[in-house]
Every structure is written in C-alpha cells, then in structure tokens.
Amino acid sequence: xxxxxxxxxxxxxxxxxxxxxxxxxxxxxxxxxxxxxxxxxxxxxxxxxxxxxxxxxxxxxxxxxxxxxxxxxxxxxxxxxxxxxxxxxxxxxxxxxxxxxxxxxxxxxxxxxxx
Amino acid sequence: xxxxxxxxxxxxxxxxxxxxxxxxxxxxxxxxxxxxxxxxxxxxxxxxxxxxxxxxxxxxxxxxxxxxxxxxxxxxxxxxxxxxxxxxxxxxxxxxxxxxxxxxxxxxxxxxx
Numbered sequence: 001x002x003x004x005x006x007x008x009x010x011x012x013x014x015x016x017x018x019x020x021x022x023x024x025x026x027x028x029x030x031x032x033x034x035x036x037x038x039x040x041x042x043x044x045x046x047x048x049x050x051x052x053x054x055x056x057x058x059x060x061x062x063x064x065x066x067x068x069x070x071x072x073x074x075x076x077x078x079x080x081x082x083x084x085x086x087x088x089x090x091x092x093x094x095x096x097x098x099x100x101x102x103x104x105x106x107x108x109x110x111x112x113x114x115x
Numbered sequence: 116x117x118x119x120x121x122x123x124x125x126x127x128x129x130x131x132x133x134x135x136x137x138x139x140x141x142x143x144x145x146x147x148x149x150x151x152x153x154x155x156x157x158x159x160x161x162x163x164x165x166x167x168x169x170x171x172x173x174x175x176x177x178x179x180x181x182x183x184x185x186x187x188x189x190x191x192x193x194x195x196x197x198x199x200x201x202x203x204x205x206x207x208x209x210x211x212x213x214x215x216x217x218x219x220x221x222x223x224x225x226x227x228x
Contacts, residue, residue: 004158031214040124042204042220043159050214058215090158094214102147102208104216106158 003027004107006091012113013081021076021110023091031094032074033104034058034066036087043090049074050096081114088112118142119207121219129227134192136222138205141186145207149216150179150190153202162203163190195226 004025013019023032034046035058045058047066055066063085067075078085088111092104120139128134138148146167151159165172165179165188172179178191192199205219 033215035218040220042119042121043206043218045215048215056213092158096214102214102216103149103161103164106151106160108156108158 004091004093004105006089006107006110008110009108010111012115014115015082017081019078019081019112021078021089021091021112023074023076023107025072025091025093025105025107027093027105028071029093029095029105030071031096032068033092033094034064034074034076035090035092036060036085037090037109038087046076046089078112078114081112083114086112086114117220118145119205119217119219121203121205121222123222124220125223125225127225127227128195130197131194134190134195134199134224134226136190136192136203136205136224138188138190138219139186140188140207140217142207142209142217143186144209144211145217146210147208148179148181148188149206149208150177151204151206151218153204153221159204192224195224197226197228200224200226 007022033048035043049068065077091107094104149164150162152162153159181188202221204221206216
C-alpha cells in the first residue's frame with residue numbers, strides 16, 4: 001500500500017470552478033507539503049504544514065488555500081481555478097529534524113487541467 | 116530567484132556508460148543535499164543524499180560528489196541502465212529554511228541500448 005496517496009489522480013475543470021485536491025499519509029509524519037511541477041521550473045512549494053495547527057505559505061501560494069484536517073490529511077483548494085494553474089501537483093511528507101529527517105516522501109501526483 | 120540550478124535539461128547516455136548529472140547552488144547556507152528520481156505518472160522518490168560535512172557519498176551504482184567551494188554537486192550513475200531513464204531533481208536544505216527544500220528544474224536522463 002502506498003504511504004502517501006493523492007486523490008484525484010487526474011482532474012479536468014473549468015475556469016472559475018472551485019476544486020479540492022486531497023492528500024493522505026500513513027507514514028506518521030508530522031510535516032506535509034504541497035508542490036506544483038511545471039516544465040522547466042521543477043517543484044515549487046505552495047503551502048506547508050508542520051502540524052495540525054501550523055499552516056505556512058510557500059513561494060507560490062496566491063490562488064490556493066489549504067486545510068490540515070488531521071495529522072494524516074492535508075488538502076489543497078483552488079478557490080477559483082484559472083488556466084495557468086494547469087500543472088502536476090504533488091503532496092509530500094517528512095519528519096521533523098535535520099539532515100536525513102528532512103527527506104521528503106512524495107505522493108503519486110494529481111494532473112490538473114483547467115480549461 | 117532560483118537558488119538551485121540544473122542547467123542541463125536533458126542527458127542521453129548509452130547503457131553501461133557513466134551518467135553525470137550536475138547541480139549548482141547559490142545559497143552558502145545549504146547544509147544538506149538530496150537527489151530525487153521521477154518516473155512518468157509517479158511522484159519523485161528519494162535516491163541519495165549528502166551532508167555538507169562530506170564530499171562524497173556512495174550507494175551502489177549512485178555516487179554524489181559535493182564541492183562546497185564551487186557550490187556544485189554532481190550525481191554519477193555507473194553503469195547506467197535502461198531503468199535509470201527518468202527525471203532527476205537536485206534539492207537542497209538549509210537550517211534556516213524551516214524544513215523546506217529548494218528544488219532544481221530537473222534533468223531528463225535517457226539511457227539508450
């Protein structure tokens with residue numbers, strides 16, 4: 001069974017619609033992250049959470065919001081989707097600490113197309 | 116302002132030969148470096164890492180070299196195999212980054228027969 005799961009795996013939506021991407025983990029990690037991947041830009045951090053009560057903006061948070069419903073669940077919402085939010089979205093987890101503990105473990109990704 | 120740069124978007128190598136992937140960084144506070152491998156339709160998976168107190172770390176066919184004075188690291192894959200065909204991301208962490216990683220843009224490696 002996968003340790004980090006994302007739903008849906010693929011989504012097509014229209015401009016202006018609100019959508020939610022969900023992430024669940026069974027690794028017992030306290031830290032969770034949302035990234036987007038665009039060609040030529042690598043992985044860029046949208047939001048991250050170090051525990052249920054801690055939510056922080058990443059480098060590209062505009063147009064997105066998140067909810068940490070439990071230690072194991074972290075959802076990403078696009079309040080009003082726009083075409084330039086078309087991308088591959090990844091959830092990741094890690095434990096706290098330094099060095100090897102900073103290794104992040106990724107889900108399989110959600111491919112989002114905004115028409 | 117990209118602090119981690121992978122200047123080669125793609126690399127083609129013959130099976131059995133060495134693959135060398137390069138990564139440059141600008142932040143001297145980076146303390147820990149990681150390489151991730153990504154297959155299509157899958158999330159990135161951790162491959163190998165190196166602490167700034169070391170200049171080399173080896174794990175089977177994969178070796179990462181760190182040159183702190185040049186702010187440069189490289190990943191060597193020897194020998195390259197068809198299953199190594201993937202996108203490779205370099206990432207870096209600093210103590211003041213609050214757990215966040217900075218990723219490079221990735222290098223697509225294609226291993227040909």
